Amino acid sequence: MSVAxxxxxxxxLTTSSSLGENQDFAWLMRGTHEIFPDQKDSDNPDENLVxxxxxxxxxxxxxxxxxxxxxxxxxxHSIPVRKLRAFQxxxxxxxxxxxxxxxxxxxPTGKSDVRRQLTEADVHAxxxxxxxxxxxxxxxxxxxxxxxxxxxxxxxKLDLSKILELLTTMTVGQMLAKExxxxxxxxxxxxxxxxxxxxxMQGYDSVAVESDVELGGTDQKFNIAVGxxxxxxxxxxxxxxxxxxxxxxxxxxxxxxxxxxxxxxLTEDPLxxxxxxxxxxxxxxxxxxxxxxxxxxxSLPENPRDRxxxxxxxxxxxxxxxxxxxxxxxxxxxxxQGTGTAQQAVVPEFSxxxxxxxxxxxxxxxxxxxxxxxxxxxxxxxxxxVKLDGERIDxxxxxxxxxxxxxxxxxxxxxxxxVRLVR
Amino acid sequence: MSVAxxxxxxxxLTTSSSLGENQDFAWLMRGTHEIFPDQKDSDNPDENLVxxxxxxxxxxxxxxxxxxxxxxxxxxHSIPVRKLRAFQxxxxxxxxxxxxxxxxxxxPTGKSDVRRQLTEADVHAxxxxxxxxxxxxxxxxxxxxxxxxxxxxxxxKLDLSKILELLTTMTVGQMLAKExxxxxxxxxxxxxxxxxxxxxMQGYDSVAVESDVELGGTDQKFNIAVGxxxxxxxxxxxxxxxxxxxxxxxxxxxxxxxxxxxxxxLTEDPLxxxxxxxxxxxxxxxxxxxxxxxxxxxSLPENPRDRxxxxxxxxxxxxxxxxxxxxxxxxxxxxxQGTGTAQQAVVPEFSxxxxxxxxxxxxxxxxxxxxxxxxxxxxxxxxxxVKLDGERIDxxxxxxxxxxxxxxxxxxxxxxxxVRLVR
Numbered sequence: 116m117s118v119a120x121x122x123x124x125x126x127x128l129t130t131s132s133s134l135g136e137n138q139d140f141a142w143l144m145r146g147t148h149e150i151f152p153d154q155k156d157s158d159n160p161d162e163n164l165v166x167x168x169x170x171x172x173x174x175x176x177x178x179x180x181x182x183x184x185x186x187x188x189x190x191x192h193s194i195p196v197r198k199l200r201a202f203q204x205x206x207x208x209x210x211x212x213x214x215x216x217x218x219x220x221x222x223p224t225g226k227s228d229v230r231r232q233l234t235e236a237d238v239h240a241x242x243x244x245x246x247x248x249x250x251x252x253x254x255x256x257x258x259x260x261x262x263x264x265x266x267x268x269x270x271x272k273l274d275l276s277k278i279l280e281l282l283t284t285m286t287v288g289q290m291l292a293k294e295x296x297x298x299x300x301x302x303x304x305x306x307x308x309x310x311x312x313x314x315x316m317q318g319y320d321s322v323a324v325e326s327d328v329e330l331g332g333t334d335q336k337f338n339i340a341v342g343x344x345x346x347x348x349x350x351x352x353x354x355x356x357x358x359x360x361x362x363x364x365x366x367x368x369x370x371x372x373x374x375x376x377x378x379x380x381l382t383e384d385p386l387x388x389x390x391x392x393x394x395x396x397x398x399x400x401x402x403x404x405x406x407x408x409x410x411x412x413x414s415l416p417e418n419p420r421d422r423x424x425x426x427x428x429x430x431x432x433x434x435x436x437x438x439x440x441x442x443x444x445x446x447x448x449x450x451x452q453g454t455g456t457a458q459q460a461v462v463p464e465f466s467x468x469x470x471x472x473x474x475x476x477x478x479x480x481x482x483x484x485x486x487x488x489x490x491x492x493x494x495x496x497x498x499x500x501v502k503l504d505g506e507r508i509d510x511x512x513x514x515x516x517x518x519x520x521x522x523x524x525x526x527x528x529x530x531x532x533x534v535r536l537v538r
Numbered sequence: 539m540s541v542a543x544x545x546x547x548x549x550x551l552t553t554s555s556s557l558g559e560n561q562d563f564a565w566l567m568r569g570t571h572e573i574f575p576d577q578k579d580s581d582n583p584d585e586n587l588v589x590x591x592x593x594x595x596x597x598x599x600x601x602x603x604x605x606x607x608x609x610x611x612x613x614x615h616s617i618p619v620r621k622l623r624a625f626q627x628x629x630x631x632x633x634x635x636x637x638x639x640x641x642x643x644x645x646p647t648g649k650s651d652v653r654r655q656l657t658e659a660d661v662h663a664x665x666x667x668x669x670x671x672x673x674x675x676x677x678x679x680x681x682x683x684x685x686x687x688x689x690x691x692x693x694x695k696l697d698l699s700k701i702l703e704l705l706t707t708m709t710v711g712q713m714l715a716k717e718x719x720x721x722x723x724x725x726x727x728x729x730x731x732x733x734x735x736x737x738x739m740q741g742y743d744s745v746a747v748e749s750d751v752e753l754g755g756t757d758q759k760f761n762i763a764v765g766x767x768x769x770x771x772x773x774x775x776x777x778x779x780x781x782x783x784x785x786x787x788x789x790x791x792x793x794x795x796x797x798x799x800x801x802x803x804l805t806e807d808p809l810x811x812x813x814x815x816x817x818x819x820x821x822x823x824x825x826x827x828x829x830x831x832x833x834x835x836x837s838l839p840e841n842p843r844d845r846x847x848x849x850x851x852x853x854x855x856x857x858x859x860x861x862x863x864x865x866x867x868x869x870x871x872x873x874x875q876g877t878g879t880a881q882q883a884v885v886p887e888f889s890x891x892x893x894x895x896x897x898x899x900x901x902x903x904x905x906x907x908x909x910x911x912x913x914x915x916x917x918x919x920x921x922x923x924v925k926l927d928g929e930r931i932d933x934x935x936x937x938x939x940x941x942x943x944x945x946x947x948x949x950x951x952x953x954x955x956x957v958r959l960v961r
Contacts, residue, residue: 220699275696275739276643282732287714287723290731300710308713308738309705311731316698 140165142201146194146406148333149358151340164328164355168205171327174259177202178326178354180212180266180317183233185241188248189378190430191362191371194406195330196252198359202328203254203261210262210324213242216270217316238265244499248381251434262324269323270316281315284348285341290314293337318342326354333358362406367396382530385435385443387505392427393447400426408433435530465526465534467518476501476513479521479536485528495528502527563588565624569617569829571756572781574763587751587778591628594750597682600625601749601777603635603689603740606656608664611671612801613853614785614794617829618753619675621782625751626677626684633685633747636665639693640739661688667922671804674857685747692746693739704738707771708764713737716760741765749777756781785829790819805953808858808866810928815850816870823849831856858953888949888957890941899924899936902944902959908951918951925950 143150143165154162160170168175179199199209215238233241246255246263254260273281290311291300299306314337321329321342329339339356346353361370364377371378379391395403400422404410408429416422424444431440465483480492480501495501496511504524515521518538527533566573566588577585583593591598602622622632638661656664669678669686677683696704713734714723722729737760744752744765752762762779769776784793787800794801802814818826823845827833831852839845847867854863888906903915903924918924919934927947938944941961950956 216698220702270698273698275639275693275701275735278698278701279643279732279735282735283730285731286728287710287719287731287734288726288728291710296710303711305709305711307706308708308710308734309702311710311734312698312702312705315731 140168142205143168143357145201145409146359146402147198147357148360149336149356151336151356151358161352164357167327167355175202175207175327176210176262176325177207178210178212178321178324178329179331180214180320180329181242181245183213183215183218183238183241183245185233185237185244187373187380187382188245189371189373189380190407191364191378193249193252193381194359194362195332196249197407198330198357200252200254203257208259208262209253210264210326211246212320212324213238213245213263213265214317214320215239215242215265216267217313219267251381264324266316266320266323270319273319278312280348281319281345282311284344285311285315294334314338314341315345318345321354322346322349322351325351327352328355328357330357330359332361334361360402360406363399363402365391365395365399367399379430381434383505384525384527384530384533385431385439386446388434389427389431389440389443389447392430393423395423395426463534464537467521467536467538470518472517473514476508476515477511479515480526480528483526483534483536485526485532485534492528500529563591565628566591566780568624568832569782569825570621570780571783572759572779574759574779574781584775587780590750590778598625598630598750599633599685599748600630601633601635601744601747601752602754603637603743603752604665604668606636606638606641606661606664606668608656608660608667610796610803610805611668612794612796612803613830614787614801616672616675616804617782617785618755619672620830621753621780623676626680631682631685632676633687633749634669635743635747636661636668636686636688637740637743638662638665638688639690640736642690674804687747689739689743689746693742696742701735703771704742704768705734707767708734708738717757737761737764738768741768744777745769745772745774748774750775751778751780753780753782755784757784783825783829786822786825788814788818788822790822802853804857806928807948807950807953807956808854808862809869811857812850812854812863812866812870815853816846818846818849826853886957887960890944890959890961893941895940896937899931899938900934902938903949903951906949906957906959908949908955908957915951923952 150164152162153164155165157163158166160167177199179195199211203209215235218233218238218241219235220232242263242265291297291306293314296306296310317338318341320326321339322345326342326346329335329342331339336356336358339354339358343353343356363369364371364375365379366375366377369375369377373380379388383391392403397419400415400419401412403426404412404415404422408426410425410429416425428440428444431443435443467479470479470482477489477492477496480486480495481489486492486495492501493511496508499507499509501508503526505527518536521536522538524536525533526536573587575585576587578588580586581589583590600622602618622634626632638658641656641661641664642658643655665686665688714720714729716737719729719733740761741764743749744762745768749765749769752758752765754762759779759781762777762781766776766779786792787794787798788802789798789800792798792800796803802811806814815826820842823838823842824835826849827835827838827845831849833848833852839848851863851867854866858866890902893902893905900912900915900919903909903918904912909915909918915924916934919931919936922930922932924931926949928950941959944959945961947959948956949959
């Protein structure tokens with residue numbers, strides 16, 4: 116199984132699912148947890164998504180909302196994006212909604228770190244970072260296949276009478292039934308009134324972009340259903356919700372999350388990514404293949420170790436290309452067989468012997484050849500592209516006292532340039 | 539006890555309560571159910587309204603909100619308006635808020651008749667009707683004593699980020715603790731989300747007009763407290779709340795209400811008003827005197843019958859002048875003593891003998907001399923000033939088939955011109 120297979124497989128999806136009769140909707144159902152409403156036997160395109168796909172005489176508009184908080188995205192986040200790509204390949208329009216309006220307000224109570232207030236420039240930079248990260252997944256090039264929208268476009272224009280109208284569509288009881296609110300309210304923990312507006316704002320995004328289908332994790336069912344209600348309220352055809360599973364992390368226990376350390380980020384270097392994925396616990400392999408690759412599940416390698424390798428090769432190939440994936444695999448094998456260290460095998464070394472300490476980071480970045488000048492290095496640091504052992508460094512003037520503290524650490528710029536520092 | 543006393547008493551209130559030290563705040567406390575916050579011993583003008591009145595170097599801004607729904611207002615509604623007048627007489631500014639914003643939206647769910655949607659023209663006409671009705675109570679003439687504001691001035695400018703900010707100031711639990719919401723929620727009756735915005739909108743009115751004191755019935759405590767919270771949130775000095783009792787109706791049992799028929803409207807003719815008030819049940823007399831007149835409670839007539847008459851005279855004098863009140867009293871006495879009928883005694887008769895039937899109402903109004911021309915009569919009907927037996931007639935082309943249907947009925951234009959129709 117290789118990148119060649121991957122490409123072929125994606126190709127075949129494209130071909131088999133162009134608009135028309137007698138389609139194979141395997142691409143739609145793969146890894147899908149739930150589609151709602153789901154009247155599978157109905158011929159009514161308002162009740163049956165397959166019927167809507169078959170009977171539509173125009174590309175459907177498929178919505179995915181993202182928070183422009185600037186976080187690294189990981190394989191868990193990639194799942195709805197991959198489904199969005201499948202819709203694109205079937206001829207539909209991916210509508211990516213950048214939630215800039217809420218990000219720019221932040222959490223007005225100031226109680227939540229998650230919702231810290233961002234400037235317009237922050238939001239746009241973060242959106243760009245997001246788009247860069249999902250570039251290997253989505254089709255950015257075919258005309259009409261991707262629409263990127265900022266929700267401040269419509270939310271900033273809402274006035275009080277429109278907002279009152281949005282609020283009339285729901286009762287307090289319905290809102291308090293939402294997961295998250297219910298428990299807090301029962302326990303006597305405060306639920307602030309403005310929190311009730313967020314699901315309605317997300318729902319109004321569906322009205323504004325005329326969404327036919329909204330993708331999301333299983334935790335998004337309530338919000339997507341609010342979107343349906345609002346569309347109906349405003350006389351539009353309600354969207355379908357397509358829910359995707361929340362991915363378990365590489366520990367095989369908890370959901371993939373940066374804070375739990377059980378994640379694989381899309382921007383990780385090939386060897387790191389490969390090494391994490393080739394240890395994927397047995398019981399996760401089926402889900403990972405189904406959700407993260409297009410490989411046919413019935414023809415996977417029989418040997419569990421081979422399945423792990425196959426998964427790692429496939430995923431690394433998606434983000435770094437087949438050559439880098441093969442190189443990472445070889446390095447990892449060398450490491451396992453004791454014929455070298457991972458770093459030696461794929462990561463070039465840079466000796467700090469000629470550097471005068473104390474030394475500024477940007478100078479080391481430049482001297483190592485990762486950037487072509489000190490000023491370029493400064494820019495890369497400011498842009499958040501420079502990492503030490505995978506941790507982003509954003510202090511331009513960071514200074515190191517001696518070579519010892521850097522020995523053995525990996526310095527990288529972007530996802531493809533890295534050196535291992537040696538004293 | 540007469541109108542002369544009334545005038546003297548108001549005069550003395552004015553004199554004794556001009557801004558300065560050593561004031562007598564009897565006018566403030568009279569009939570007042572509660573002032574909050576109420577730290578009576580405090581010297582801090584933020585905790586003690588009397589201190590704020592004493593220490594302020596400018597007139598205070600005293601807010602009263604009204605719904606421009608066009609309803610006839612009755613003596614129950616007059617209570618906070620009378621208190622507003624007392625503040626005016628003490629040198630302060632009455633700020634009447636016309637709630638046009640919400641009236642123009644109506645109840646977006648369409649479920650409530652109370653909140654039917656009104657046009658801008660409706661709202662302005664209704665506001666004018668309201669002002670006409672309270673004209674006998676308030677000081678419209680002294681410069682700086684009255685400010686009439688429409689809340690669409692600021693509410694129509696609120697955008698989503700400002701509304702989110704308003705919503706952050708309260709929790710769901712706090713809102714559900716409000717009388718009216720709590721019971722409905724407990725019983726499983728729907729409470730719609732937009733209903734949570736109304737108290738915040740009323741509260742934001744206080745921010746917008748920089749209110750120092752808000753007047754209202756005891757049922758307004760929650761909303762006035764929301765205004766305090768919002769003012770504090772926006773860095774302004776929080777207002778005081780001054781709560782006034784809800785008046786019981788002339789039946790002595792239920793609160794005064796048009797729908798219960800136990801009311802005295804401010805626009806009723808002198809005899810009707812007098813006749814209702816001179817039957818005021820004994821146990822209501824103290825409240826009615828305290829809330830509806832400025833008379834000293836310790837020097838009321840001892841005989842209960844005299845007290846009823848005194849009350850009726852006082853109140854009718856306020857709205858129709860002393861002469862009309864005396865005439866009404868005489869007519870009522872004649873009626874009781876069997877020396878005449880009420881209508882004969884005070885209401886001039888108009889004979890329909892010369893009218894050709896079927897006849898249009900506006901023609902009869904004009905022919906009776908109540909209006910100086912048919913076109914004037916049409917205008918008065920359109921303006922809602924024409925009543926038959928106290929019921930407003932607003933069909934300009936209303937036609938009567940014969941004199942029989944009109945015999946014995948009272949036709950009036952405004953509050954001071956009326957005739958009794960005889961065939």
